Amino acid sequence: MKSNELLTDRTTSAGPESVSPSEALWNLIDHPFRPIEAVRSLFGLNPDAARFVVARELLTSDESERLLDACPELVRHMRNGIGATERRSAGAVTGPISWHSTIAARAAAGFPDDLFVCARPYRDFDLPENQLFKHALSELVDAGRYVSAYADGSFSDERLSVAREQARRAKEYLALRCFDHVKPVHGPGTLRRIARGKDRVLYQPVVEFVPRSIRPLGPWALTHLADRRSALQHKIVLAVLATLRREGIPIRPLVARNGVLTAGPMEYRNPGARGLPGAHGIRVGELLLDVPDFSGDEEGARRRLGQRSGTLTPLMVRSITDVDQHTERLTAAVTG
DSSP states (O other): OOHHHHSSGGGGSOSTTOOOHHHHHHHHBOSSOOHHHHHHHHHOOOHHHHHHHHHHHHHTSHHHHHHHHHHHHHHHTOOOEEEEEEEEEESOOOSSBOHHHHHHHHHHHTOOTTEEEEEEEEEEOOSHHHHHHHHHHHHHHHHHHHHHHOOOGGGOOHHHHHHHHHHHHHHHHHTSGGGTTOOOOOOHHHHHHHHHSTTTTTTHHHHHHHHHHHSOOOHHHHHHHSOHHHHHHHHHHHHHHHHHHHTTOOOOOBEEETTEEEETTEEEEOTTOOSOSSOSEEEETTEEEEOOOSSSOHHHHHHHHHHHHTTSEEEEOOSHHHHHHTHHHHHHHHHO
């Protein structure tokens, strides 16, 4: 599904092929994608909680399971080459003589006849496939540290023990000697080359893991992290963006930064975020939109929206229909 297709009212519809509003916004956030910032902006979590959620979801993902299950086979058949290091020896030849280096060494040492520089061959695992493999395992080990460091029990569930076990497995594989001199490297170019290379079948679990490590949350997590109010706010954000685009207003890609979700003239602050500058809700120009807080006291919700709006104009909305009814006000708030 393309990003411009996501930015329509049908992203909020029910049906087997639809995605939740939270998932639609997650998919629309632009590159470079920072998952911790995305979780903070969408769900109002503090940085530590967001880091924990991202780490837990990565460790318990299907891609992580497939990667770790494939590790014995990957380690057994890791691609490698033959490298050589040069070492000086006096009075003995310990390997193939590197005459160029030997002559230079003798000249620097007064031309002793028994000084040799010999090449010592070794098995070289520092190849792009293994660099990406090490990067993938390192991501899991780092995620394990975040999971272990977070002490808040509000996110503890049966998957926590699974996450810790997955991190332990990754750490064991990463400690193998074959990774000692491998630099963890990743990038789109490396990923494409490996996906098309002759060892693509062997390294397929690694290739599949990398995109998941960038966007670790799947549909289940994105749906369940959003409470009723956040889910409705996300639906309204999509409706606002679709309305502005329909009116010919260019919309920049979504950016998540410092707990705020921004797309051109629209800013979204989740009510769960604490300590952020600006009123929470959906700001479009000088308008501040929000949804009822499901307390059952709609008048109280309107009053609270008015109190925190400051110099902005408060606007309570409950549905996409409400957004459509305010098309002229939304357009005017952007165009002046």
